[in-house]
Amino acid sequence: MLSPNSRAVATDAGLPRATQRNWNGARALAACSPALALYFVMFCIPLVLVFALSFRTFDVGTGQLQDGLTFARYLEVVSDPYFQEIFLRTVGISLVVAAISVALGTPEAYILNRMRAPWRSVFLLVVLGPLLVSVVVRTLGWTILIGNNGLLNQALLSLGIIEKPLTILFTNGAIVLGLVHICVPMVVVSVWTSLQKHDTATERAAISLGASPLTVFTKIVVPQIMPGILSGALVAFSIAASAFATPALLGGRAVKVVSTAVSDEFLGTLDWPLGAALAVLLLAVNMLIATLWNKAMRARFKEAFK
Amino acid sequence: MNENSRLALVFHALFIVFLMAPLVVVVAVSLTAEAYLSLPTTGLSLRWFYALFENRQFVDSFLFSVTLAFGAATLALALMLPVALAISKSELSWVRALEAFFLSPLMLPAIVIGIASLRFLTAIEMTGTYTGLVLCHAVVVSPFVLRLSLAAATGLDQNFERAALSLGATKKQVFWKIVLPLVKPGLISGWILAFITSFDDVTVTIFVASPSTMTLPVRLFNRITESTDPIIASVSTMMLLLAAATMLILDRLYGIDHLFSGSAKR
16 A cells, blocks of 8 residues: 555655666657556546546436436535535544654654664564555454454453443544554655655754754754655545545444445445545545645745755 | 664654554464454464365455466556656656656545446446456556656666677667666566555455455455454464565565655665
8 A cells, every 4th residue: 555645755765867768759659558558448448437427317216327417416415414424524534644643653753763773674664564464454453452342441341440341443533543553654654765865964963052852853853854744644644535444344334434435335325426426526635635735845845846 | 873762762662562453463363262353362273274274265265366466466567667668768758747647546546446447347347357357456556566667767777788788789688688687676576566465455356356256355354344253363364474474575675665665776
């Protein structure tokens, strides 16, 4: 699960392009044509079809699509309090997840970067390794831990801290917990990449002038790695807003987010046009926030993107 | 560089506990001797691993997932290597712009790709087929392959190619004997990353799989929503072991930090 934004990181962390550039258009097109064919058939056409689908209507009686195009499905989503709540919850959860992931991931990346061999590479593996583990497996761990009869409740009950089990599973809080676990390594990656380019001379100068370690971190390091922190925040937000398996398993049937509502329409009630409209709106919200965020970042940190 | 403070190390320890807790719990629960999800307090047992290997559905799903991930990663590599070479060797702006186009599946919520693939494969009557799934996964994993092969191709030192040409090598020999070995670690890493990404995917696959082409994570996901027998923990443990092995290989081959930030290996 890699980030929508890692391309920005990739271009500024990549090696200088020292290659001789001598391919003409025909040769480049020939090399790209099989890939273009795959993308055209399996990516462009399906996206256009889904977009078109969101303007159709669906007959509940016959289960057939009806002729004619309409904005009705979008109006339905926008005016229905049920879907309004789902969109607000999705955006709210994603903002909280992004904030917590940044608050945890930034100091962790800094601490990792200051570690000595071999601990530095060992813990880097431990922190980034979970990115290769299926989200279903990671989420299962949380359901075992926080369920009503889960290990956390059992432990708290037997210690006498609580008298009856806490309800954590199938709440907004459970979804936030699971998503932070998924997003925080991506924030570490993003901040880590910034830290590799960060000049430690300013830190040493601050220390020699008597600054405390905390002051050095908040006043010297954080401002310099701000681009990494902010792109990490956007990555965390995008992953959280689009996540499916984690909210499905930790939110259950009651606590829906947009992507679980989309899957309900496609795999449950079979109202595909409504599901398509929900998905198009989710995509629009995601792209709008990413565009605004990147624009604001570029305006603020022009130098970092040169 | 000076040491991390004690406070920093406490934070680090809590952070690692938070990251590892759900994974450790899954492995611990998979070793239970009981018939329900619980810690192995009454003794360790491998009964849920035996149960897993005797479960035809999970074994079939595992084998299908491996075949699917193999096909998707290989197809993605075969298609994206020429694209990476073209982007790194062309001055033309439209060729450079292709990079953003080919990376764009990464920018979309996976669920959008999932329902788009469902819609399209339904229209051409290919839902739940191996071919349909491979093509669909190839799109999902192509951005990963492209990023790593592009990092390899742009990091290529042109002098090796010039030297070979000046010594009389043919263009074909330059490609097979010079270019390919130099970009190989990037390509292999890209393939492995694509393989594990395809193998782990739920969000796209859940829409396009049929009961006979159900991948392991999708079967696991469905099983978790309907029951709580410890076989879900033993399946998860096997998937964790696969991820751990993949991670160690990728770290040796490419460096795990470069892998995820998309930068070239140094």
